[in-house]
Amino acid sequence: MSDPAFKSDFLRVLRDRGYIHQVTHPAELDEAASSGIVTAYIGFDATAPSLHVGSLIQIMMLRRLQQSGHKPIVLMGGGTTKIGDPTDKDQSRPLLTEAQIQANIASIKTVFAKFLRFGDGPTDAIMVDNDSWLSTYGYVEFLREFGVHFTINRMLAFDSVKTRLEREQPMTFLEFNYMLMQSVDFLELERRFGCVLQMGGSDQWGNIVNGVELIRRVEQKPAFGLTTPLLSTASGQKMGKTVGGAVWLNADMRSPYDYWQFWRNTEDADVGRFMRLFTDLPLDDIARLEALEGAQINEAKKVLANAATTLLHGEDAARAAEAAAVAAFEQGQVSGDLPSFEVPRGVLEAGVVLAALAADAGLAASRGEARRLAQGGGLRVNDTVETDGNRTLNASDLVDGVIKLSAGKKKIVLVRPV
RNA sequence: GGGGGAAUGUCCCGAGUGGCAAAGGGGGCGGACUGUAAAUCCGCUGGCGUCAGCCUUCGUAGGUUCGAGUCCUACUUCCCCCA
Numbered sequence A: 001m002s003d004p005a006f007k008s009d010f011l012r013v014l015r016d017r018g019y020i021h022q023v024t025h026p027a028e029l030d031e032a033a034s035s036g037i038v039t040a041y042i043g044f045d046a047t048a049p050s051l052h053v054g055s056l057i058q059i060m061m062l063r064r065l066q067q068s069g070h071k072p073i074v075l076m077g078g079g080t081t082k083i084g085d086p087t088d089k090d091q092s093r094p095l096l097t098e099a100q101i102q103a104n105i106a107s108i109k110t111v112f113a114k115f116l117r118f119g120d121g122p123t124d125a126i127m128v129d130n131d132s133w134l135s136t137y138g139y140v141e142f143l144r145e146f147g148v149h150f151t152i153n154r155m156l157a158f159d160s161v162k163t164r165l166e167r168e169q170p171m172t173f174l175e176f177n178y179m180l181m182q183s184v185d186f187l188e189l190e191r192r193f194g195c196v197l198q199m200g201g202s203d204q205w206g207n208i209v210n211g212v213e214l215i216r217r218v219e220q221k222p223a224f225g226l227t228t229p230l231l232s233t234a235s236g237q238k239m240g241k242t243v244g245g246a247v248w249l250n251a252d253m254r255s256p257y258d259y260w261q262f263w264r265n266t267e268d269a270d271v272g273r274f275m276r277l278f279t280d281l282p283l284d285d286i287a288r289l290e291a292l293e294g295a296q297i298n299e300a301k302k303v304l305a306n307a308a309t310t311l312l313h314g315e316d317a318a319r320a321a322e323a324a325a326v327a328a329f330e331q332g333q334v335s336g337d338l339p340s341f342e343v344p345r346g347v348l349e350a351g352v353v354l355a356a357l358a359a360d361a362g363l364a365a366s367r368g369e370a371r372r373l374a375q376g377g378g379l380r381v382n383d384t385v386e387t388d389g390n391r392t393l394n395a396s397d398l399v400d401g402v403i404k405l406s407a408g409k410k411k412i413v414l415v416r417p418v
Numbered sequence B: 001g002g003g004g005g006a007a008u009g010u011c012c013c014g015a016g017u018g019g020c021a022a023a024g025g026g027g028g029c030g031g032a033c034u035g036u037a038a039a040u041c042c043g044c045u046g047g048c049g050u051c052a053g054c055c056u057u058c059g060u061a062g063g064u065u066c067g068a069g070u071c072c073u074a075c076u077u078c079c080c081c082c083a
Helices: A009-017 A026-035 A053-067 A098-115 A139-145 A152-157 A159-166 A173-193 A202-218 A256-264 A268-278 A283-290 A294-313 A315-330 A345-350 A354-360 A367-375
Strands: A039-044 A071-076 A126-129 A197-201 A224-228 A340-343 A379-381 A403-407 A411-417
Touching (some): A009 A026, A009 A268, A039 A173, A053 A098, A098 A126, A345 A411
Parallel strands (some): A039 A071, A197 A224, A340 A411
16 A cells, blocks of 8 residues: 555545555556546535534545545435434434434535535535435335345454454444445445545445445446544544534634634644645645754644634634734733623623633533632633632723633633623 | 343443442543643542532432432343343
């Protein structure tokens, strides 16, 4: 797989930027990608109204595909979402209604539009929902048409299945069938759009390979699979979890400022890797930036944060986020771009308990937590540490019309009377 | 169908002789040190509180008891073995 002689721009870019974990038929795929337009797809879940950073590597890979002259298909798992994700052990998860799923898909599409060009052209991206075919099959029909191509013997040999059985963990029949459904997705996309490549995370390898083989067997046509490495930070943390929970991509679920902060707080050892994966910066620039040492690497982190935020939220939002961050962290100043929380003026003048205000403003989950935070020295009012959570704040605490509340170094809220 | 085992702090794993707001981890949050990094060390980690206390928690529902996560009964879900 570390074949250095890729001819196609597509595979060369993917390899150089670190997207490739495994590929099914590298030479053949390379040939196809260098001689014509390759149509490829990645499947996404529709269980939430937004994707989060964990999916970003996949989204970026579709972007690279389009950038190098090929056609991306975004497959929304509307049909499979109806069943619920079986790899999640929590079986009590409520099933989503048709309307919720459609709303989620619409919301998610707004994010894709930032990274991909959609349209009717030969290399324009399209989005399809697997519900449009999965829901049309009857059970018998499904078995007869597709079931005959899968042997239990082979399915049992796949790692995803094998390890489950070896660990004596239960695997339901439903789960077992996911492999088939995903393979059928690939086949349908091949028939409808001439899609020949499925990409995904390394955990999808088994499912992808099955689809590849199904197409090769049924259609007697070439098909390929490619997976990305599992992403974690250099210190072993799962990618995408930070102060404030999941890093959602939709702006209404995660502000551009927070998104910028997420990238700004990248570990030193990850800066280069992330720039290659999550920005369009040229490799030369990245090599220079990631070579910075000591505190200088912070400059590289800002470049990373700006580039990543610009892709998702636009240049203006990225610049505003940077300005707010510089003001808050480097100059200790208050900036209007920091998150704010509004309090009725009358309430403030009557006096508000600090712990209650901090909890309401979202700095702590409860008053008790806010109190503990204060006791531990983590709560500040206008940059002064306040250890008494029961202290009452009123209008006299306003500085320039706001009260600046901070929990730790990175969570800041401006309380505004209205 | 028969037999055995399990369900614990609503993030996860996990101990728990009838006195338990419940050991210990992980994770998370905060502090120190730094560079808004990593590593390390320290603290916190059910809710409300006028800090005395009150309230709510151990699958569900009952029961025994002054007192139940702990004992009894039924039920639910899951796992294993036999058929």
